[in-house]
Every structure is written in structure tokens, then in C-alpha cells.
Amino acid sequence: MRKKIVAGNWKMNKTSTSAVTELASAIVQAELPESVTVVLHPPALWLERVAAIIKERINLGAQNVHPKVEGAFTGEISATMLKAAGVSYCIVGHSERRQYFAESDAFVATKIADLLAVGITPIVCCGESLTIRENNTYLAFVEEQIKACLMGFTATELAKIVIAYEPIWAIGTGKTATPQQAQEMHAHIRLILEHLAGKDIAAQVPLLYGGSCKPDNAKELFALPDVDGGLIGGAALQASDFVQLIHSF
Numbered sequence: 615m616r617k618k619i620v621a622g623n624w625k626m627n628k629t630s631t632s633a634v635t636e637l638a639s640a641i642v643q644a645e646l647p648e649s650v651t652v653v654l655h656p657p658a659l660w661l662e663r664v665a666a667i668i669k670e671r672i673n674l675g676a677q678n679v680h681p682k683v684e685g686a687f688t689g690e691i692s693a694t695m696l697k698a699a700g701v702s703y704c705i706v707g708h709s710e711r712r713q714y715f716a717e718s719d720a721f722v723a724t725k726i727a728d729l730l731a732v733g734i735t736p737i738v739c740c741g742e743s744l745t746i747r748e749n750n751t752y753l754a755f756v757e758e759q760i761k762a763c764l765m766g767f768t769a770t771e772l773a774k775i776v777i778a779y780e781p782i783w784a785i786g787t788g789k790t791a792t793p794q795q796a797q798e799m800h801a802h803i804r805l806i807l808e809h810l811a812g813k814d815i816a817a818q819v820p821l822l823y824g825g826s827c828k829p830d831n832a833k834e835l836f837a838l839p840d841v842d843g844g845l846i847g848g849a850a851l852q853a854s855d856f857v858q859l860i861h862s863f
């Protein structure tokens with residue numbers, strides 16, 4: 615059975631310790647189904663504060679990592695440091711990092727390697743722009759992205775990752791992929807994994823959907839055969855919405 619995962623990507627939101635404490639406390643106090651793995655990805659500055667609030671029930675996630683252990687990399691944080699702060703999941707290859715920080719697939723691959731080396735689960739993001747969607751080349755585009763990020767890993771390593779499909783045109787726009795669009799891409803991603811790691815491992819890698827996933831559309835997305843949960847942005851900033859999403863399976 616594949617893991618069901620709901621991960622909240624807070625991005626660069628929640629600007630005070632009181633806002634952070636309020637959100638994390640409300641989520642940890644809610645009744646949450648045992649069957650769902652919940653992950654919170656606060657800004658790096660708030661990782662230890664959130665860790666102290668959520669304890670073991672909820673997993674701590676990071677939004678970014680630098681693929682070197684230590685050294686002269688001003689402003690960066692390594693996988694070893696994240697591990698020491700209690701992090702167990704880390705987002706890599708998010709379209710905002712690709713767009714605003716020029717992160718390439720090759721760079722994403724080095725981050726994945728570093729995370730796996732310390733035992734943190736990478737949540738590897740992929741997804742096409744609106745132009746690519748409209749050109750009808752989205753399947754080939756995402757395939758190339760995934761292969762470029764994952765080609766160098768063994769099947770055993772690939773068994774330890776999570777993939778998030780986040781069409782860029784749906785992120786923060788209020789436009790969600792239709793269930794048909796999401797299922798088509800998720801099935802395609804599973805097929806790519808099958809080629810890279812074999813049928814058994816492809817069948818066990820959780821595939822998350824991200825992009826304007828909200829309480830009112832999560833149920834039909836999470837019910838799809840190849841959608842195993844969500845990577846949630848905007849709706850992760852309100853405890854009530856986020857908790858509702860966790861209950862959407």
C-alpha cells in the first residue's frame with residue numbers, strides 16, 4: 615500500500631513567531647487520521663520552532679536544501695543541518711526555485727543525492743508551463759524533467775522518494791488540473807518510474823498533486839488511482855482548510 619501524504623508548503627509566509635505557533639498548534643491539536651502522513655514545510659527559520667510544537671505526530675519538512683555538507687555557501691543550509699533540526703522531508707525542484715533561482719535538473723539531482731544520503735525523503739517537483747500544456751507537449755516535457763532529475767539513481771534509492779506533479783499554470787492561480795488531466799499525468803509519471811526502477815518500486819512511490827488544491831477539489835483528486843495526496847500551498851496557511859484537506863481521502 616502506498617503512503618497517503620498531505621504536505622503543506624508554507625513558502626515565505628507566516629512572518630512572526632506567533633503566526634507560526636498559531637498555525638502549527640492548531641494543526642497538531644486537530645483530530646488527524648492515522649492513515650495519512652502529514653508534513654509541514656515552514657520557512658527554514660521556523661523549522662525548530664515548528665518541530666517543538668508538532669513532536670512525533672506530524673513530520674517536519676524543509677522547502678530547500680543546498681547540496682554540499684558545509685562550507686563557504688553564504689545563506690545556504692545543508693541536508694546534514696536539516697537532519698539535525700529534525701527534518702524528514704524536503705521539497706526539491708519546485709517551479710518557483712527553477713524560475714526565480716535558475717535551478718536546473720542537474721542541480722536538483724545533486725540535492726536529491728544529498729538528502730538520500732542523510733535519510734531525508736526528497737519530494738521531487740515537476741510540472742509544465744501553460745505554453746507547454748497548450749502545445750500538447752506536456753507529457754514529453756515532464757518525462758524529460760523527471761528523467762533528468764532521477765536517471766542517476768538506483769531502484770533502491772528511487773523507492774525512497776516522493777514525486778509531486780505541480781502544473782505551473784495551476785500554482786497559486788486558483789486553476790486546478792481537472793481529475794482527467796491529473797490522472798493522465800500521474801499515470802504517465804508512474805510509467806516513467808517503471809522504466810527507471812521496475813514495476814514494483816513504481817507502484818510504491820507516492821505521487822502528489824499540487825496546484826490550487828483546496829478542500830473543495832481535493833476529494834476528487836485524491837480519489838484518483840495514481841494520486842496519493844497533495845503538496846499544498848495557499849490552503850496550507852489556514853489550519854481549518856489544511857485539516858480538511860487531510861480528511862479528503
Ligand code: PGA
Nearest residue numbers: 785786825826846847848
Ligand atoms: P498552491 O501552491 O496550492 O498555492 O497552488 C502549491 C505549491 O506551489 O506547492
